[in-house]
Amino acid sequence: MEITSELQQHPDTSHIRHLQALVAAIRPRHARDIAHATDNIRALCFVLQQHPVWRRALLQYLVQVLTSRKLLHLLTDTGITLNNGFWGAATQRLLSQCLPPLVNDDYVKDIFGQIFNKADDHVWINGVSDHVWMDLLANIGLRTVTARQTHHALSNEVLSAIQVLSYRITTIGLEAELVRNYPDIEKFESPFLRQNDEINDYVLRYRAWLNDRQLRRDDSLHIDVLLSQCDEIVSKIRKTAAANGVSVSLTRLLLRLTQSMSRLRKLLALLDAGQRDRISRTAIQLFKELVTAENRRHSLRDLIQTNTELLSLQVTERAGKSGEHYVTGNRGEWLGMFRSAMGAGFIVGFMAMIKVLMSKMALAPFGYAVLYSLNYSSGFMLVHVLHFTIATKQPAMTAALIARAIDQGKQKLDELADLIVAVFRSQLIAIIGNIALALPTAYAIAWAWYGITGSHLAPPEKAQHLLHDLDPFGSLALPHAAIAGVCLFVSGLISGYYDNKASYAHIPARLRQLPWLRKCLGEARLHAVTHYIGNNLGALAGNFFFGIMLGTIGQLGVFFGLPVDIRHITFSSANFAFALVGLEHQISWQLALYSLSGILLIGLVNLGVSFSLALLVALRSRRVSFGQGGTLLGLLWQRFRSDSRAFFLPPPDAVSPQQTDDDRHPSSDTRH
The missing domain is CATH 1.20.1080 (Glycerol uptake facilitator protein)
Structure with a gap:
């Protein structure tokens, strides 16, 4: 292939044009043509198997692209609802259609959208099976010495992203809007605070293990327990909102909180995956999620859907309760x-x-x-x-x-x-x-x-x-x-x-x-x-x-x-x-x-x-x-x-399917 041959001649380059060309070569003409995309990836695997020199050149190039840029913001921001409110986000998305935002080449987050620059890239990327993507990673040389040396730098980026997400979860968990709907957060020790303490300890121990592999590395199971407690509180707040009403700001906070906890779990799973196959599978799932989020980053329709989902649920839920009386x-x-x-x-x-x-x-x-x-x-x-x-x-x-x-x-x-x-x-x-x-x-x-x-x-x-x-x-x-x-x-x-x-x-x-x-x-x-x-x-x-x-x-x-x-x-x-x-x-x-x-x-x-x-x-x-x-x-x-x-x-003696013994005779004032 011309791309891998050119990379062999310029091994130290980190310009993304080669990666753009490689993705364009794999990309099918029609996004829903998954079979064509799969064939293209398998063809690339075959070429790399036949030309070990090209495989080493591609691996070195990918390492150079990732390690020469900040990965943190891609992991913490892409796919997470912004904190600027619905109207601010809507205005930003409308303006971005006319005047695209400035691209900073120092951040993987910015170049990610240039590499996967088609709005439907997520269709074929998600359509290709995980096994095909894992074969590609293996043929690129995931188990080589170079990849293991890169693991240290990328792991530190992931650890930094985990800390950022943890601080964000703590901040949102202490928001007055959430406390108002669940006052018990203030009465007992908040899991939103405790998970941050555990995350900080986890990051310190993991970084120490990266520097000295003789040390014992702890897993994140205890952190997952705390995150489950946070999930329980979110569920209780949603139930409270169903009875006491919900606001757009509360909807946005809950959405941002659940997205951050979900991303934190994925990053922890990525670090805790002991086997190479588990690492590859977890990384591929995260990769698919990031591409989908990047493609929808400027979608006004997606913004409206995600921000109004809970609000529309409560509105229709109340309509449903009124419907019982009809x-x-x-x-x-x-x-x-x-x-x-x-x-x-x-x-x-x-x-x-x-x-x-x-x-x-x-x-x-x-x-x-x-x-x-x-x-x-x-x-x-x-x-x-x-x-x-x-x-x-x-x-x-x-x-x-x-x-x-x-x-x-x-x-x-x-x-x-x-x-x-x-x-x-x-x-x-x-x-x-x-x-x-x-x-x-x-x-x-x-x-x-x-x-x-x-x-x-x-x-x-x-x-x-x-x-x-x-x-x-x-x-x-x-x-x-x-x-x-x-x-x-x-x-x-x-x-x-x-x-x-x-x-x-x-x-x-x-x-x-x-x-x-x-x-x-x-x-x-x-x-x-x-x-x-x-x-x-x-x-x-x-x-x-x-x-x-x-x-x-x-x-x-x-x-x-x-x-x-x-x-x-x-x-x-x-x-x-x-x-x-x-x-x-x-x-x-x-x-x-x-x-x-x-x-x-x-x-x-x-x-x-x-x-x-x-x-x-x-x-x-x-x-x-x-x-x-x-x-x-x-x-x-x-x-x-x-x-x-x-x-x-x-x-004459039928009972409404949606009524209990206590409300078989609803008062007439609720019928409209």
Whole structure:
């Protein structure tokens, strides 16, 4: 090979261009072509076996590249979350796309990204088996005298990296954010402090052993015990955060802490590996991890995923807990859901009337957006305060419930099918309840308006427009219904976020500390109000912002000249009643049936989009995938054929799959 031949002529060079060329020669044309990459590595092994002079030249070159530069920062920084916060890291990654950072040739960390400079290098490097990489290390000359002489210098670099990681773990373990969530850290001897003492002793003994091999070298088993205790504390903090809420800063600290402990364990394993094969395997695993981290170092998508994973988990976890109350298990709960949905339908009838009246005003798009938003938000919040149920608010909650069932090991197909059947019939009866009272309420309002004023609430022109908005194929009703589904999904996330915020920020307790509020309400009423806010802040905020989204999206479309709007099944049914009265029933039965079909399709799109998005986020936040979807669908179809009644009516004595004996009768105030 030309590269090894050139290295033979210049044995003392440490320039990375030769290493870049060597990696480029091994790199396959397509990153997923693992077989080609494997063949290239084996071909290199064969060449080195046939030319011992080239093998010695390559080994000397690699030793020169590593020992002439600082290895420390590659081991301690690459793959570890930065300490500059999410927005600082995001800004840095965006700027690096336009202006790459300065490369310092004195650090292996900087040249590492130049050697593996393709964003998909980690694909083929991780794809090649460890045995192939171990063969390459052996053929380069890992067991030679030169390599053993290099071991001393590299071991000192690894020991320095271990100390840096240990100090970092100690610092993070004493952060006020962690102490706040686990106060026992201050009461007892902290393992975060003890592991640092043990690491320092370990490093001293190991360096002494490097200088005098006659000395006894201790292993790191006792350090691993302390790190396991640190893991237990991290696990307890996560559980506390699940109950008391979590912040972005806590998420970042826990992520940085777990990454540092994981890297520390790998470096300790590298030093403690007594046999050459164990050293090679450990080094290869670390090498693959470093290449992956380097390739993703400037990825904004990866930053968002790693920083929001725990936060999204807590948000969807709370949504999942709320979802339990949207699943009816017996006939009493099922009828209760129907009555609750009917109450919401009654209120929606008046909300639809108010919107029609507002649309008759001569206002700019901003004015319409404000009025529509106030109407929607106040109405949805009133629905929640009165313990009623909007059917389309259910999917974001029940999707997280299903994801939690899969994650908790309850993914046995029979149990999961039972849960999905219960969710289906619960949402179906809620939709029926909404429409069952929204449509007659709107119909009665329209005739009452005509009787009082002598004019229709929706004149013939307006009525024709309302009917056109229900046309599933002759208008943009279904795309607009999909937009409403996205709004429903976002409102579910907002609800989870504010529920988390209320717990983590101790909002009820802080409100009770306000002297002026205590003076205005009195002690007993203050406690009741703050308790209600603590339990319902998420639902109120979700409904408020959902109303804002529904009220503004259509007007943004008008302002920007874009065909965007929203369609919601319950409001669509009310609008159909207004149109029916406005045209004084002068429509064909075919048009009426077609419009009703449009309403049902709008509802299906509302529910389908919001449920799909919520389930996707819930599964991704838990790093869970469900690969038995086809089998599950087949099982559900068999159940529908054998017992279709269960999809629509619950057995009288059935129990919800997600409820215990203590919560079979949840209070209605938690159903939204």
